[in-house]
Amino acid sequence: MAGKLAIAANESDDLLADLKRLGFTEYEAKIYIQLLRMPPSTAYEISKGANVPRPNTYHALEALAQRGAVLPVSENPVRYVAAPPNDFLAALSNQTRALCADLSERLSSIAPSSKGEYVWMLRGEGNVHSKIDTLIEESDTSIWIKASDTVLRRHKEALRKAAARGIEIFIVLFGPDAEEFRFGPTCRVYIHEGNGVRMGTTDNLFTVSIDHIETLTATVEGEVVAAYTRNGPIVNLAESLVRHDYYMAEIFARLGPQIDEAFGPYLRDLRLACFSPEQAASFKKRTGLS
Incomplete structure (x- = not known):
């Protein structure tokens, strides 16, 4: 009792x-x-x-x-x-939502334009993945992503709905199965370097660019932290990262054996020539190469 x-x-x-x-x-x-x-x-x-x-x-x-x-x-x-x-809480929610929308518009009118120069930090798994879903859901024309399949699965439903709206989806995938993330004719998926293997710390990032005007990059292993911005040069940098990995995927698809012969599996000789000791150790552990 x-x-x-x-x-x-x-x-x-x-x-x-x-x-x-x-x-x-x-x-x-x-x-x-x-x-x-x-x-x-x-x-x-x-x-x-x-x-x-x-x-x-x-x-x-x-x-x-x-x-x-x-x-x-x-x-x-x-x-x-x-x-x-x-009834009461539903009415309160509607009133609060309407008030927030009105305040947002009125306050934005008196705030100086930041022109997207700021980079906003988000911390915590829930906050970061919620922001990613919001970006996908609010996209108007395009979604460019570089990510691993294990993380991308969390956003399959949002991506599927975006594809149904006719959004251009462009994915460079760390993982073996491109078909898992092809949601329709507007969705293109390329396996990273033809094998989808993650080599170093930067390959553990999740990068998404929306409508060529905003981008988010997140660390998704260990402490989940993301940087979000509408800063033009940074958005261009993020899209260049995805675009050049697409180039590499296509080059490996056509010339894979010649590339392996010239530089070793997984571009071993090129990577080990410029990796830090920590990155080199991670590469050798992931690939079993020396």
């Missing part, structure tokens, strides 16, 4: 905290929860049940009524009921 009471108390504390995050005062949150438990109630009954001083109860009830959170349902004495949570 004591355990159940403790759980109920913790749940009530959580509800109070979340309502306060939505703009309720401590007393307003307590009164709204009390009325959900015991409708309809007079101000006296609410004050007693919610443990709120009576003068504060009248003030809080008036504020809640103005917000549509409670409704008076009788006179002499006045009794109140709480608005159904689904």
Whole structure:
């Protein structure tokens, strides 16, 4: 019994905290929860049940009524009921969304144009992958990606919907199966260097460019961190990275044996000539070459 009471108390504390995050005062949150438990109630009954001083109860009830959170349902004495949570919170969500959209437009009109020169940092797996999905969903003309299949699978549904909208999708893939990510006639997929093997630390990045105007590059192993920008030169740099890997994929598809003969498997001789010791060690571990 004591355990159940403790759980109920913790749940009530959580509800109070979340309502306060939505703009309720401590007393307003307590009164709204009390009325959900015991409708309809007079101000006296609410004050007693919610443990709120009576003068504060009248003030809080008036504020809640103005917000549509409670409704008076009788006179002499006045009794109140709480608005159904689904209806009230849906209305609050719509009002907040409309207010945010209006504020965004008005505040943007007074802010100086940044012309996209900033680079914004995002941290955390959820934040980064949510941003990637948003970029894909809001694309208008094109999506260019360089990524591994293990990461790209998290965004297959968003990419499939983009392809259905006719968006040009261009993917350089680390992985063996290009067909897995061909979602239609507007979607082209190329296996990186003809084999899809990741060689070094830069091959563990996820890079996406949207509509040739914005780009995001993320580390997706260990701590997940991303850089997002609309800076023109950086967007061009990201697209050049994807474009040149496409060139390499096509060259390997046609001249793979000759390239291996000239430079060794996986461009071994070229890579080891310029890799750092750490990169060289990673390359040898991944490929089994020396």
